[in-house]
Each structure stands twice: as structure tokens, then as C-alpha cells.
Amino acid sequence: MKEDVQKLVDKGEMLPLMEEFYTIQGEGFHKGTAAYFIRVGGCDVGCHWCDVKESWNAEIHPPTETPKIVENASQYSDTIVVTGGEPLMWDMTPLTNQLKEKGLQIHIETSGAYPLTGTWDWICLSPKKMKLPTDEVYAKANELKVIVYNKDDFRFAEEQAAKVNNDCILYLQPEWSKRDKMMPQIVDYVMKHPKWKVSLQTHKYLNIP
Ligand SMILES: C[S@@+](CC[C@H](N)C(=O)[O-])C[C@H]1O[C@@H](n2cnc3c(N)ncnc32)[C@H](O)[C@@H]1O
Ligand SMILES: Nc1nc2[nH]cc(C(=O)O)c2c(=O)[nH]1
Ligand code: SF4
Numbered sequence: 001m002k003e004d005v006q007k008l009v010d011k012g013e014m015l016p017l018m019e020e021f022y023t024i025q026g027e028g029f030h031k032g033t034a035a036y037f038i039r040v041g042g043c044d045v046g047c048h049w050c051d052v053k054e055s056w057n058a059e060i061h062p063p064t065e066t067p068k069i070v071e072n073a074s075q076y077s078d079t080i081v082v083t084g085g086e087p088l089m090w091d092m093t094p095l096t097n098q099l100k101e102k103g104l105q106i107h108i109e110t111s112g113a114y115p116l117t118g119t120w121d122w123i124c125l126s127p128k129k130m131k132l133p134t135d136e137v138y139a140k141a142n143e144l145k146v147i148v149y150n151k152d153d154f155r156f157a158e159e160q161a162a163k164v165n166n167d168c169i170l171y172l173q174p175e176w177s178k179r180d181k182m183m184p185q186i187v188d189y190v191m192k193h194p195k196w197k198v199s200l201q202t203h204k205y206l207n208i209p
């Protein structure tokens with residue numbers, strides 16, 4: 001990467017943009033709501049079941065000026081979801097400041113494994129065992145969304161629930177490839193422990209992005 005571009009990426013004034021799309025938020029608290037998704041490239045958390053492994057290598061995604069991303073996003077929706085990859089690998093301050101200047105609602109999907117930057121109307125924290133969230137994101141998360149791949153994830157979910165703030169809404173979401181096996185166990189678990197709710201990847205059932 002050219003030195004001047006690298007400097008702008010380091011400041012969050014340019015971001016490796018993988019894709020952008022207008023769709024329906026499929027998961028968690030805001031499921032069913034139309035939103036414009038900005039998918040930022042780059043992630044080193046390494047979830048073996050990740051459904052967007054193409055996002056991991058930041059170098060294959062073109063560094064894009066944040067004003068250009070914002071200008072485009074604002075044409076589509078009042079609600080913007082920033083996801084990745086892991087968006088918090090980058091300084092989210094310029095992007096979120098500019099989205100706020102347009103009066104948009106800004107949500108983030110994050111593992112919380114990197115320092116929390118940017119200003120957010122909604123934080124969806126989906127913690128990962130390999131690289132745990134920072135204390136700040138546990139304190140500020142609006143929803144906790146734990147992916148259930150196997151039985152140990154129920155233990156992990158409780159451990160993570162003990163760390164988030166009291167207002168945080170708790171979700172268990174089946175890992176997509178294990179949904180048939182884990183869904184009955186999730187149903188049973190939620191009925192026994194009703195502080196949890198079920199989150200499904202509804203966009204995958206609807207065949208939308
Ligand atoms: C692709 S990640 C990107 C944002 C961030 N890196 C994170 O993990 O939160 C977006 C959401 O999809 C979830 N996810 C990824 N792969 C999944 C899968 N195979 N089944 C269910 N959820 C998955 C993640 O846990 C996260 O909540
Ligand atoms: N429709 C839809 N909803 C989503 N919610 C979180 C997603 C993500 O990949 O971050 C996602 C996604 O990729 N598509
Ligand atoms: S943290 Fe998110 S983007 Fe990174 S590997 Fe895990 S699910 Fe995929």
C-alpha cells in the first residue's frame with residue numbers, strides 16, 4: 001500500500017471496504033428492520049465457522065475514503081450497520097462522526113476484541129473465546145449475541161453474560177452449520193434460563209444478503 005494511503009487508513013479516514021448492501025437486519029434485537037450494511041475488511045480473530053472468511057485479509061479490499069462511504073450509505077437508509085471483518089481493528093471515529101453529521105442511526109456488529117472507537121447508537125457484542133472483548137465494550141454493549149456451535153458455548157455464554165452491563169439484552173444464536181443439532185438444545189436452554197432469547201440468522205432463511 002502507498003505510504004499516503006496507509007496513513008489515512010491508520011487514522012480511519014480510509015477503510016478497506018469489502019462490500020455494502022441494503023437489506024433487512026437478520027439477527028438480534030433489530031431483526032426485521034431495513035438497514036444499510038457497510039462491511040469493512042480485516043479480521044484476525046479466526047473463528048473456524050466464520051461465514052465471511054473472505055473478509056479476513058484486509059489487503060484484498062480497496063481502501064475507500066470515509067466521506068465516499070457515508071455519501072453512498074446515506075442515500076439508502078436511516079439505519080447503518082457497520083460490520084466486517086472486525087470493524088474495531090480500525091479507528092471508527094471518522095466514519096461514525098460523518099454518519100452522525102447526516103443524522104443516521106449507527107449500529108455495530110463486533111467481537112469487541114479491539115479497543116472501542118467511534119460513537120454508536122447500538123452495539124451488538126458477539127464475543128469469541130480466542131480473543132475476548134475489552135472491558136469497555138462489555139460496559140457499553142446493548143446486546144450480547146453468543147454463537148452456539150457446541151455444548152461448551154452455553155458455559156461460555158454465562159461467563160460472558162456475567163461481564164456485560166445489566167441493561168444488555170442476551171441472545172443465543174445457533175452457528176449456521178450446526179443449527180439442526182443445536183437448535184433443540186438452545187430452545188431447551190432458553191426455557192430453563194429465560195433471561196436469554198433466541199436469535200436466528202433470518203436473512204439466511206429468506207435468501208437475502
Ligand atoms: C461475520 S461477523 C462480523 C462482525 C464481528 N467480527 C463479529 O464477529 O461480531 C457478524 C456476526 O455474524 C456472526 N456469525 C459469523 N459466522 C456465523 C455462523 N457461521 N453462524 C452464526 N453466526 C455467525 C458473528 O458472531 C457476528 O455476530
Ligand atoms: N441481513 C443480514 N443481517 C446481518 N446481521 C449481521 C450480519 C453481519 O454479517 O454482520 C448480517 C448480514 O450479513 N446480513
Ligand atoms: S470475529 Fe467475526 S469476522 Fe472475525 S472470524 Fe469471527 S465471526 Fe468472522
Ligand SMILES: [Mg+2]
Pocket residue numbers: 051052
Ligand atoms: Mg452475516
